[in-house]
Amino acid sequence: MKCSLLAMLKRNHLPIVSVLGCISCLYILSQKDSFNEELEMNSRGIVSSGFRTEEHIPNAAPLVLKQNDKPVIEQAKVAIVEPVNPPVVAADPIAVQNDPVAPVQVVSGGSEVSYHDPERVAFPGYEKCAKVEFQPDHAMPLVALAVYMSSGDIILRQRLQAATGIYTGTWDSNEGNYPRAKSGVFLGSTVDYKLGRTVFAKTQIAQPEHIVTFEGGALLVIRNPRRMIAAEYIRRKKEAEPGRTFTQEELASWFQQPDWKSFFQTEVGNWRSFAIQWVTYAKRLLIVSYEYFFDQPVQETTRIIVFLNTQQDDERISCSIQAYPLDHVDNALTFDPYTDEMNKLMTTYIQEVNQTIQTRGLRPLPTWK
Template identity: 35%
Template structure:
């Protein structure tokens, strides 16, 4: 027996099938569009928007349905900022320096400046490559589409840095990064050597005394070595040279780190040990223990244990954090006391003072090392390796964005009290023996660690 199909039933089925097919086609095209769209565009929403927040007048956050909501507070801040371009290689073609003001008529840098063109396809890499080809040490971008090249001098306005957020115009050919502003310039150091301080050599074997550059870890030893090498023209070394000589940093940045420091042909030697009797003199770097201990914790979590920043911050809320603080505070205290009480020539250097007044403190270091103070070399050194306070950024190791900061105080009141007691002891000893004092900020809480 044949089953007949009535006409109305068939018409409804056809319409239903057509609707299903059309829905499938539309859904497929949407999916393809999402998969093919660049990540930069797909992820262009802010963190607040992704959590269902918009910003109302006065910066207040408003939920999707109109209710007032508070976005979750970030537990850490990375120094990475997409307003400038960074590289993850030590031998990068250029390194971001800072944002600087430009004059109304034309940019001025205290040296010859060359306009290398205006382009609606301007990118940071394009400008840097152009300046390298023309053998200039600095590249500067402005207005989003202008590229300038220059060399700097001791009177250069490139020393007058402003906050990087003021360079707020997107590059014409790269919307992810900024190429200066209407009245500001994004400055990059090219890979062209600066003749004022690029010559660095070993001394003759046996010609230099053994001088330690001692510090608790994460107290500016690496940055200080860079400054000293540029300012004196002599390589620095490390007591860890056997372990460090195969690292990229020793092959590209610290060539003195490849050699046995006991050859007495380097200007000073990095150490984090209690080994004052091995040296004839010492420079002792002292940093705020609140900052140094947190920085050391991040170093171990991120670089030694290879954890992400999100995972690394969990350590500050773990049971191991308290033991770590007291252990590292003991190390900070004993390291400083050991070197401060040395009976040999000693120059105490406060890291925060080196940051805030680099040229003055670096001049004092060069004089302590019994080297001729060449002011042009010292200025060059401060331009080549500016402090984070000078540039309003924290560039990490050699221009790479590597640092992470906590936004909440990880120390308990009991921890703070022990830190204060330790600081007071070190300060009293420092003043008694060397007539110097630590900054009062060491006794105060800070906003970001």
């Protein structure tokens, strides 16, 4: 085509204006392929800025992260192994081990701090996950750690804070006055979670209008209600005599008291509603199984980091698991406190929650015994 145009110009001696016009046409034609390529990329949802969020898609359906372990792990290119001394199953009791390292004074106005946590186990190299920091205002999307009572929120926050290197926050402003916040362990509880300075914010609210404010989605922690309800009942009973150790006979006597049946009926219904509300209304969602988190710590911690879109540091992940190897004492019972009627109701509610989860295409709950 170029040769034909040049021949025509030579034969007919076209004015210089015509020559310039032809040159312009040739330039436009040369850009056609790159323009079509860019248009095709945009139509497929590929944008040069990187991660595409709902803000780029008007009236988009909520984003859902598929939770099949293998695809997620492959995407993260995980090349880490379990700690040399792997954690024991979460249900086993443990005596708190004190960190012999002297605490560093916490300065709440600073962005980074090393803190003394008496529940953290010291070991060579633990300093890798001992330092955490705040992010600048509004640097982090609002992500919820939606967790019902007695479902491991403390150790989940400790581990994930250590694994990501970013403070965790809370929706409850009163927690800023708690000992763990003042000591620096949960310093993120002292700042407004809406500022977006923490990696996520713990919440125990399940109203739809609250759930949808977390535009970054939610980590929904679900624990076997058979363990959770009994653990919460014991926790409340022990509040009357803090620090005391109770025998199995004493624990058994509590479950014979009149308030146990009414407590169960209230809490099992609340557990069901809490889970279903978050599964239904969260914009993005990752189901975090309490049991999987302790039985498969590396895989589950990595899944969470991938979902949070934070930097993956294999050494930090391993360090966080070794620093917080076990859940707190759970007062594992040697008897079944539930009647046949109670067990039947829990089975029904577990099935309802599981069906709701699978309807959204997410990983189902474990098979609980």
